[in-house]
Amino acid sequence: MSIEKIVCVPDSFKGSATAAQAAAALAAGARQVFPRAEVVELPFADGGEGTLDALLAVWGREAETVEVVDAIGRPRTARFGRSADGATAILEAAEGNGLPHVSDVGAQPLRADTYGVGLIARHLLDAGVEEILLCIGGSASTDGGLGLLAALGARIDYDDDAAGFGGGRLHAVRSIDLEGLHPAARGVRWRIAVDVDNPLTGERGAAAVFGPQKGASAADVATLDAGLSHLADVVAAHSGADAGELRATAGFGAAGGMPLALVPLLSAEVLPGSRLVAEAVGLDAALADADLVLTGEGALDTQSLGGKVVDAVRTRAPGGAAVVVIAGTVKLTAADVRAAGLTAAFSIAPGAASLDELLAAAPALIEDAAANACALLDR
Structure with missing residues (x-):
């Protein structure tokens, strides 16, 4: 898959990474695999706290x-x-x-x-x-x-x-x-x-x-x-x-x-x-020519698909773009993810760890998960 433009547009990972920190981590992971691609960082939110x-x-x-x-x-x-x-x-x-x-x-x-x-x-x-x-x-x-x-x-x-x-x-x-x-x-x-x-x-x-x-x-x-x-x-x-x-x-x-x-x-x-945030940050214009969209939040579940950040991103991404979710926890099945029009979803948890350990290491774990996800598309 030819990847020339990557847009990183996550929500905050509450308690562990702001949306800006998460966007920077996703971008760092993407650049490990696609160093020549244009990478856009666009912190996002759904209108609530953050x-x-x-x-x-x-x-x-x-x-x-x-x-x-x-x-x-x-x-x-x-x-x-x-x-x-x-x-x-x-x-x-x-x-x-x-x-x-x-x-x-x-x-x-x-x-x-x-x-x-x-x-x-x-x-x-x-x-x-x-x-x-x-x-x-x-x-x-x-x-x-x-x-x-x-x-x-x-x-x-x-x-x-x-x-x-x-x-x-x-x-x-x-x-x-x-x-x-x-x-x-x-x-x-x-x-x-x-x-x-x-x-x-x-x-x-x-x-x-x-x-x-x-x-x-x-x-x-x-x-x-x-x-x-x-x-x-x-x-x-x-x-x-x-x-x-x-x-x-x-x-x-x-x-x-x-x-x-x-x-x-x-x-x-x-x-x-x-929608308000999308208009304020120019989300549609940023996504228009993206080949890969990396989004994420603390927990990917059914609520994520009903007006939250992941929902806004998946409904606005261009048809040919891969849309990958990086989340603290993924509570949807692979079939649910595909049915939602998402390419894939990955948890940042590398293995057995306490919640405190995951929260403390969240930015690094987000970067690593993004790099792994991008590696699957580097072909």
């Missing part, structure tokens, strides 16, 4: 920081990124409402909110960005994005006098006043990256599916689900949207229902995270 670092690597930019608060109002330093021209910003919501940042105090699913996410966004609006790429995975909150709106200057009127914007208070929201909203909030382009298709409420909704992961009891889930349903009525009354559609729209259940506030009130777009 997307900030992936885009910064592609843009050749460093992360910037701003002082905000976490999901329960404690001060923290959040990271964000901007393109070289300052027009486009990448905001990982988990920097302001991430579950790991509140794990030290125990779950507080009714209290947690998105106010810190809004503080990051307000800083970006102050800086004059024209587009915000909002990646909303890993959240601790289920507040329908209400805290974010409040941080941007919206006034939330309640039927009670309690404090905070958490999901436990959604049932008491009476109205939303946008008169004091940041002047740029409705002029900037908002694009929200989601990696789930869950609706806002119901059996597959934000509270029922993701609430328990954030520490919600059965009673909490019922409270949060009812609160999100009520907030949909309030938002619909303010925006003219249909409340039933807001409750049922695929993707609105992501990150505790954050799209609910942003789509009807700020004209935000919701799209699959892998």
Whole structure:
């Protein structure tokens, strides 16, 4: 097989290698076998955690920081990124409402909110960005994005006098006043990256599916689900949207229902995270004339084929290109791999080893697995 161009486009190997490190390792392995080939490194992500670092690597930019608060109002330093021209910003919501940042105090699913996410966004609006790429995975909150709106200057009127914007208070929201909203909030382009298709409420909704992961009891889930349903009525009354559609729209259940506030009130777009990242990094153009595509992630399984990085790569690779997956673990059979349109999949595990040993040696193991995979095509 003649190999003239190789594109290395992996996700991060969580806990062991960033997407940029994985791309560099894949490229190093490819160059061992095909030293004359053009090798392109394109770190990738699916819109969840790790997307900030992936885009910064592609843009050749460093992360910037701003002082905000976490999901329960404690001060923290959040990271964000901007393109070289300052027009486009990448905001990982988990920097302001991430579950790991509140794990030290125990779950507080009714209290947690998105106010810190809004503080990051307000800083970006102050800086004059024209587009915000909002990646909303890993959240601790289920507040329908209400805290974010409040941080941007919206006034939330309640039927009670309690404090905070958490999901436990959604049932008491009476109205939303946008008169004091940041002047740029409705002029900037908002694009929200989601990696789930869950609706806002119901059996597959934000509270029922993701609430328990954030520490919600059965009673909490019922409270949060009812609160999100009520907030949909309030938002619909303010925006003219249909409340039933807001409750049922695929993707609105992501990150505790954050799209609910942003789509009807700020004209935000919701799209699959892998598509957003693909557009941002120019994936289609990079793959157009590739002979070999090396992709990978921590675990290759059935979820990998449903909107994740491997799925984005396999569906965009040109028909004549070989597409090889290098993963920490491969949970698909050889028949599954072929049926998915992939050429082959290889695990980086060289033999019996502990998880800690594999994590520590991941970049070297990725490089070695890539070299072995490439050797099979060197004929």
